[in-house]
Amino acid sequence: MSKLKAIFLNASLKSTEEPSNTEVLMNKIQSHYKELNVDSEIIRLADYKIALGVEENMGEGDEWPKIFQKVMAANIVIIGTPLWLGEKSSLATQVIERLYGSSGETNDKGQSVFYNKVGGVVVTGNEDGAKHANASILYGLSHIGFVIPPNVDAYWVGEAGPGPSYIDAGQENEFTKNHVRMLAYNTMHFAKMLQNTPIPAEGNTMV
Amino acid sequence: MSKLKAIFLNASLKSTEEPSNTEVLMNKIQSHYKELNVDSEIIRLADYKIALGVEENMGEGDEWPKIFQKVMAANIVIIGTPLWLGEKSSLATQVIERLYGSSGETNDKGQSVFYNKVGGVVVTGNEDGAKHANASILYGLSHIGFVIPPNVDAYWVGEAGPGPSYIDAGQENEFTKNHVRMLAYNTMHFAKMLQNTPIPAEGNTMV
């Protein structure tokens, strides 16, 4: 069996010159992955020029195809996002749009190309909105072919109103730590299970 | 001008024998209303037998019509709810269903019976989910004829994970206090405005 690979798509609105709360939370998951012998990489989406649209390749200057190659090579795909007005970021929305653009593509058995890949979600925000973002992202992934194991939503938000961010106030939160752990283990368990036993191509091929 | 009336529909899953966090937050709004000369009343929905369905009156034993009479007599209608898994309560969902059941009724000008009424929302939860509940409830009200003034969403939620409730941990939150105040004043301002100048029956009557 080849080594499992996870890719994190960080939909922070900030490029890598600036610290990202979402990325620090992703790092905690990476620590587990290291112990579990899962390779992982974080893509900071704001570093790329991702074209608007819903085609696999929107043409000249579109850097999505580079990212999509990494998605295709991964067993585990985790989308991470900050929150504004209780919603996932525009970049997170765009990632879903671009993934959706390839949802008509099939693997060699005729299933969606995303079959046998495992999805998860990471959210950080000063306050309220995580569960709504979790639901939206996990549903989008599930609808286009990803498997959603139990407890693959790791998030931190603070008390209602403006306040400190995850980096400053959330790193010791036990609930969040538990969800980080469950996300890491369950994405790994399912990726391994699907590597051993891919989803049979029966009743789920595209027509 | 007759005195303004506000009704609070508390969709807590608990009946009045038990304390309700949502009700304590509603009480803060009532304090403002008292100063502003607005009459108000809280209905604890769990005290009533509200039948399943989407008719105005579901027949024998249905206690919704009693509540609906009070809604009809009010200038301001505020729905309050706790949160479970990031969603408004089943009773809050049911209130929207029952209000929707009367959305085909018209006033004497041919507009929805809810025209010239002002809506608002109150949410309390141990953690995450308020904005999603706010959006759902305010949209439901707006779609059936209520006016939604700015800043009529008063809520408190704690940090991610299990934790103390509004009564124990939220009453001093400044953000929540500000939203309580804005909700009270803006529902009052708009109710008064609409009492003086009802929405003209032009372009908005039912066909």
Add this chain to the structure above:
Amino acid sequence: MSKLKAIFLNASLKSTEEPSNTEVLMNKIQSHYKELNVDSEIIRLADYKIALGVEENMGEGDEWPKIFQKVMAANIVIIGTPLWLGEKSSLATQVIERLYGSSGETNDKGQSVFYNKVGGVVVTGNEDGAKHANASILYGLSHIGFVIPPNVDAYWVGEAGPGPSYIDAGQENEFTKNHVRMLAYNTMHFAKMLQNTPIPAEGNTMV
């Protein structure tokens, strides 16, 4: 291996005396299950007195525990709902609340009692709202321990505005038929996979 069992929780607001669009769509999935040797049963929730609250057993008169026993005995749990104002029904919301009430219970390995169970969703409505209901229900299930295979959201909604229902206008919809098929096969594939290889109790036990 024992025969797989699926339970459908139909959150229609109508009791079995009246036809349910959601149930007719569930019947299509049952046809597949029959061929696939999966036992299935539909519970019409409106036939039961389900108490408000978030405890496993809310005491005298609460009929939820009867339903919950069947949930516990099933490999596959599918929640079905109609739509009002773009939202799942109050009964669907209540099912999630009651399931949540048992989310702290563990199996003999220390995982959530819902581990190794597979979730899915069925929605019918005259118009718009299915994906929002899908996302909410699948996320709720996933967060408390269910596995969500790809493409387990079968729905039908008509064009914007009032219009005919699934029974009258949706039964020939090819998209819906495909999703019915994928839901049936993928819930079965994953239930079998988890029967053979339960999720290892590593990194995902309750603390």
Add this chain to the structure above:
Amino acid sequence: MSKLKAIFLNASLKSTEEPSNTEVLMNKIQSHYKELNVDSEIIRLADYKIALGVEENMGEGDEWPKIFQKVMAANIVIIGTPLWLGEKSSLATQVIERLYGSSGETNDKGQSVFYNKVGGVVVTGNEDGAKHANASILYGLSHIGFVIPPNVDAYWVGEAGPGPSYIDAGQENEFTKNHVRMLAYNTMHFAKMLQNTPIPAEGNTMV
């Protein structure tokens, strides 16, 4: 009284070289506005380079400030969006982010700069998702200071599954036509009402 101005922010992923279903639906509203003596303009957001971030001006190359000036000059602001996987577009999400970036700014009375402006929403999609997008956009606007009159959500979506778009299949839909009319009249009525009687600066100033 100066003539009322409406601005439409079209969050189609396509630039003006391509036809937009959302824009055709906006055009229907413009026809009403012409009769009602309301000036209006459509901004195709995909024609602009809008920087990622939540500041009023993200610096060099950011074209949002040009758009924001028009928002500030308008009495009515209508956001329009297509749907992907049941969600508003990434550009619609970005518009909310950028508007939010100015939500701390105040008018000369100390209220949010968006006070006395009226919001509305327009959605087109091949299928399902409109109400969820409506709720999200109207709530976002309301939370930062806009007034939401009743019935300001005009949308068209087709039957479940892939299918024709608004331009080809939705223009004769009576429900959509009624909502176009109600949106046009009610945004106008409220903009006029607020021009005559601005929201009193009592209880709603920023602290």
